[in-house]
Amino acid sequence: MSVPKASAAWPVEIRVAKDRRALHVAFDDGQSFGLSAELLRVTSPSAEVQGHSEAQRKTVGGKRNVTILTVDPVGNYAVRIGFDDMHATGIYSWAFLHDLGLNAERRLQDYFVDLQAKGLDRDRPGVR
Numbered sequence: 001m002s003v004p005k006a007s008a009a010w011p012v013e014i015r016v017a018k019d020r021r022a023l024h025v026a027f028d029d030g031q032s033f034g035l036s037a038e039l040l041r042v043t044s045p046s047a048e049v050q051g052h053s054e055a056q057r058k059t060v061g062g063k064r065n066v067t068i069l070t071v072d073p074v075g076n077y078a079v080r081i082g083f084d085d086m087h088a089t090g091i092y093s094w095a096f097l098h099d100l101g102l103n104a105e106r107r108l109q110d111y112f113v114d115l116q117a118k119g120l121d122r123d124r125p126g127v128r
Contacts, residue, residue, distance in 0.1 A: 009098045014079065020067040023081070025097050033101030038122070041066045041083050042111050043100060044090035058127050059111070061120030 009027035016023055023040060026032040041063045042049070051057050063085070070082035074091050082088035092100075100107065115121055118128040 008095060011094055011097070014071060016068050016071055020069070020084075021065075023068060023071065023097075025101065027094075027098055031098065031101060033097075033104065035097070035100060035104060036108075037066050037068050037083065038063045039100065039104060039108055039111075040068070040081055040090075040092070041085070041087060043107055044081075044087060045092060045096055046087070046090040048087070048089055059114040059118050059120060060127050061115055061118075062123060062125035064122035 009029045009031065011025055012028050013026040014023065015025075017034070021037045023035045023037070024032070025035065042060050044050070049058050049060060067084045068081060069084050070080075070088070072080045072082070074080050078091045078093040078096075080088060080091055112122075120126045120128060
């Protein structure tokens with residue numbers, strides 16, 4: 001039987017920036033992150049973006065200026081974020097948000113490399 005780690009970081013504050021282009025999340029382990037709407041959108045944990053395997057994962061272009069419309073709780077373990085491009089199917093667990101914050105720079109760089117490799121860019125919509 002698997003028992004959840006008691007040491008998993010728990011959010012103590014979740015706040016959308018005034019310009020709606022970032023989500024600020026502070027955790028009880030002292031870590032605090034400003035996650036851009038673009039990063040949140042292109043790494044959405046939804047099946048639409050992630051697929052059901054690594055081979056099905058999509059790279060989504062044209063999201064440089066995406067904004068956050070809604071942040072709704074999902075039980076006591078996550079939030080669902082709605083974006084102005086009408087994507088609202090990703091459920092962002094606390095662990096996912098914490099990991100994304102810790103690895104934001106690398107994840108953005110990986111995204112930029114994927115965009116270039118697939119002939120996409122941050123300003124023109126497209127999916128591959």
